[in-house]
Amino acid sequence: MKHHNCAQSCQGSCECGLCCTKIKNFGVTRSGIEILRAVNLHIHCGDLTAIIGPNGAGKSTLLKAILGDIPHTGELQFLDAKDEGTIRPSMGYVPQKLDLDSSSPTSVLDLFAAAHTKIPIWFAYPKKIRERVRESLARTQGEHLINKRLGALSGGELQRVLLALSLDPIPHILLLDEPVSGIDQRGLELFYKTVSTLRENYDLSIILVSHDLNLVAEYADRVAFVNNKTIECVGTPQEVFSNEKVIQTFGLDWSKRNLNDEKDRVANALLV
Amino acid sequence: MHFWYSLVDLLLPFGWLQHAFMKNALLGVLLVTPIFGLLGTMIVNNKMAFFSDSLGHSALTGIAIGVIVGKIFPLLGIKPIWSMLCFSVLITIAILIVKEANTASTDTIIGVFSSTAMALGIVLLSRNGGFTKYSAYLIGDLLSISSSDLLTLGIVFVVVIVLWAVIFNKLLMASMNQSLASSRGINVRLYEYLFAMIMAVIVTISIQWVGILIISSLLILPAASSRNIAKNIRQYHVYSVLIALISGVSGLILSYFWGTATGATIVLISSVFFAVTFIMKLRLG
Numbered sequence: 125m126k127h128h129n130c131a132q133s134c135q136g137s138c139e140c141g142l143c144c145t146k147i148k149n150f151g152v153t154r155s156g157i158e159i160l161r162a163v164n165l166h167i168h169c170g171d172l173t174a175i176i177g178p179n180g181a182g183k184s185t186l187l188k189a190i191l192g193d194i195p196h197t198g199e200l201q202f203l204d205a206k207d208e209g210t211i212r213p214s215m216g217y218v219p220q221k222l223d224l225d226s227s228s229p230t231s232v233l234d235l236f237a238a239a240h241t242k243i244p245i246w247f248a249y250p251k252k253i254r255e256r257v258r259e260s261l262a263r264t265q266g267e268h269l270i271n272k273r274l275g276a277l278s279g280g281e282l283q284r285v286l287l288a289l290s291l292d293p294i295p296h297i298l299l300l301d302e303p304v305s306g307i308d309q310r311g312l313e314l315f316y317k318t319v320s321t322l323r324e325n326y327d328l329s330i331i332l333v334s335h336d337l338n339l340v341a342e343y344a345d346r347v348a349f350v351n352n353k354t355i356e357c358v359g360t361p362q363e364v365f366s367n368e369k370v371i372q373t374f375g376l377d378w379s380k381r382n383l384n385d386e387k388d389r390v391a392n393a394l395l396v
Numbered sequence: 397m398h399f400w401y402s403l404v405d406l407l408l409p410f411g412w413l414q415h416a417f418m419k420n421a422l423l424g425v426l427l428v429t430p431i432f433g434l435l436g437t438m439i440v441n442n443k444m445a446f447f448s449d450s451l452g453h454s455a456l457t458g459i460a461i462g463v464i465v466g467k468i469f470p471l472l473g474i475k476p477i478w479s480m481l482c483f484s485v486l487i488t489i490a491i492l493i494v495k496e497a498n499t500a501s502t503d504t505i506i507g508v509f510s511s512t513a514m515a516l517g518i519v520l521l522s523r524n525g526g527f528t529k530y531s532a533y534l535i536g537d538l539l540s541i542s543s544s545d546l547l548t549l550g551i552v553f554v555v556v557i558v559l560w561a562v563i564f565n566k567l568l569m570a571s572m573n574q575s576l577a578s579s580r581g582i583n584v585r586l587y588e589y590l591f592a593m594i595m596a597v598i599v600t601i602s603i604q605w606v607g608i609l610i611i612s613s614l615l616i617l618p619a620a621s622s623r624n625i626a627k628n629i630r631q632y633h634v635y636s637v638l639i640a641l642i643s644g645v646s647g648l649i650l651s652y653f654w655g656t657a658t659g660a661t662i663v664l665i666s667s668v669f670f671a672v673t674f675i676m677k678l679r680l681g
Contacts, residue, residue: 155497188575191575191578191579192578193574193575193578193579215579216579217575217576217579219573219575219576221573222572222573222576223571223572223573224441224571224572227623228441228623229622229623229626229627229628229629229631229632230441230568230572230628230629231627231628231629233628234568234628234629234630235572237565238564238565238566238568238569238629239565239569239580241565242565243565244560244561244562244564244565245564245565245568245629245630246434246437246564246629246630246632246633246634247561247630248630249630271627271628273627273628274572286576289576290579299579
């Protein structure tokens with residue numbers, strides 16, 4: 125991929141003619157407790173950057189700080205491919221979950237209509253909204269979900285709906301907070317595949333908080349390891365997963381197991 | 397007002413509507429129950445039932461302050477309603493600010509404020525042993541609604557409907573996920589405060605007619621019943637408003653014939669609606 129060629133030249137500035145996002149010296153302190161400090165991260169468009177780390181390390185907090193939802197120190201720079209100057213990037217966000225109980229009467233169409241229109245949705249839906257929502261949902265293979273209640277969706281379906289919502293309109297940066305539980309393995313793989321395709325089609329910068337190291341190893345371009353309130357290690361999946369701290373955090377034999385898995389998979393493929 | 401009276405005489409020539417106070421009460425019910433139906437949907441969605449209850453309780457302190465201010469400055473002629481409004485808006489802001497500090501769970505915070513306001517109100521009003529004078533506020537009296545009350549109610553009705561139309565979509569987004577809402581440029585705090593203020597105003601204004609004890613049931617029951625059968629937001633609102641209106645009007649009629657408190661009768665009928673829709677939900681799935 126052409127984007128990777130500029131990875132080195134981007135150390136100083138973005139001169140490769142492509143957009144990139146720089147997170148400079150981020151710090152987050154909430155009610156007197158330091159959650160993140162000195163976080164630095166470069167993201168190129170078209171890249172899928174996975175954020176991994178132990179529970180409570182501040183992964184979701186980092187995402188919300190990038191989003192601008194919680195106050196932080198440091199700055200976020202976004203350099204557009206066309207403009208040389210910095211602009212405020214538009215961001216799409218896929219939260220871990222929605223705060224609603226399963227009996228809530230909010231439908232998928234309601235969610236999109238509430239996000240897109242000013243007419244109160246208890247009064248009327250605008251004429252063209254149904255078509256637009258169907259198009260959005262088609263991006264993540266979720267057209268059939270349009271009239272379902274949000275509470276009746278499975279974890280994987282809800283995630284695809286939220287992904288479709290975050291892509292309308294197409295943002296510069298897509299931030300994904302993967303649910304810790306509630307999604308089966310097949311749903312998760314479908315999600316990663318969809319995200320991977322999107323990145324190629326729309327040239328998005330994607331930051332993904334992830335809990336599934338196998339899928340990260342398979343789909344991510346770069347991995348950032350968050351530990352002890354900061355990013356301790358960034359690089360390609362191979363680089364990060366051979367880092368000592370990472371191996372210690374996720375169990376000594378994880379990277380070895382990953383290699384074995386890979387071998388098993390190849391062996392299985394050969395058998396078939 | 398004359399227009400309304402002659403309209404009622406023309407269209408609804410029933411015995412129970414002969415009296416002017418019943419005509420007033422009917423108009424009051426027609427104005428206030430749709431608002432309850434509308435607001436209730438979001439209150440139930442956001443699990444704020446307890447919050448609306450505490451707003452009702454805090455009105456007691458508002459009444460007490462109004463009475464005291466009225467005694468000190470009798471010339472100003474301040475009605476209790478204004479001090480009630482000020483106090484409930486203040487307590488709403490206090491609850492929201494303490495809630496944002498994130499030190500205890502929301503229902504604990506609301507519980508603390510609610511019981512404090514209630515106790516303060518009782519202490520102030522029962523000084524010199526005169527609490528029975530104010531016990532009318534506990535039950536409320538819809539039949540005492542006057543023409544000037546109806547004018548206030550009419551203005552509130554229009555303002556609430558307009559505000560609700562403007563803020564609803566954004567409020568719904570914010571209620572589902574704050575970060576998601578702010579990623580789409582919604583000022584979550586602003587809409588949360590607006591919503592709480594609208595609730596405070598509507599609860600306080602209707603307390604004198606509905607009563608402190610049951611005000612929040614009127615907000616909760618129509619929406620909760622509607623929730624049992626609605627499949628999207630539009631149905632949720634339509635059913636909720638309809639249930640609120642039907643319970644309101646039929647409760648008014650029944651209370652006239654039974655000689656019971658109107659507010660409580662309306663609440664009882666709404667709870668019948670809840671029971672019926674709950675069974676429908678269980679049967680239909």
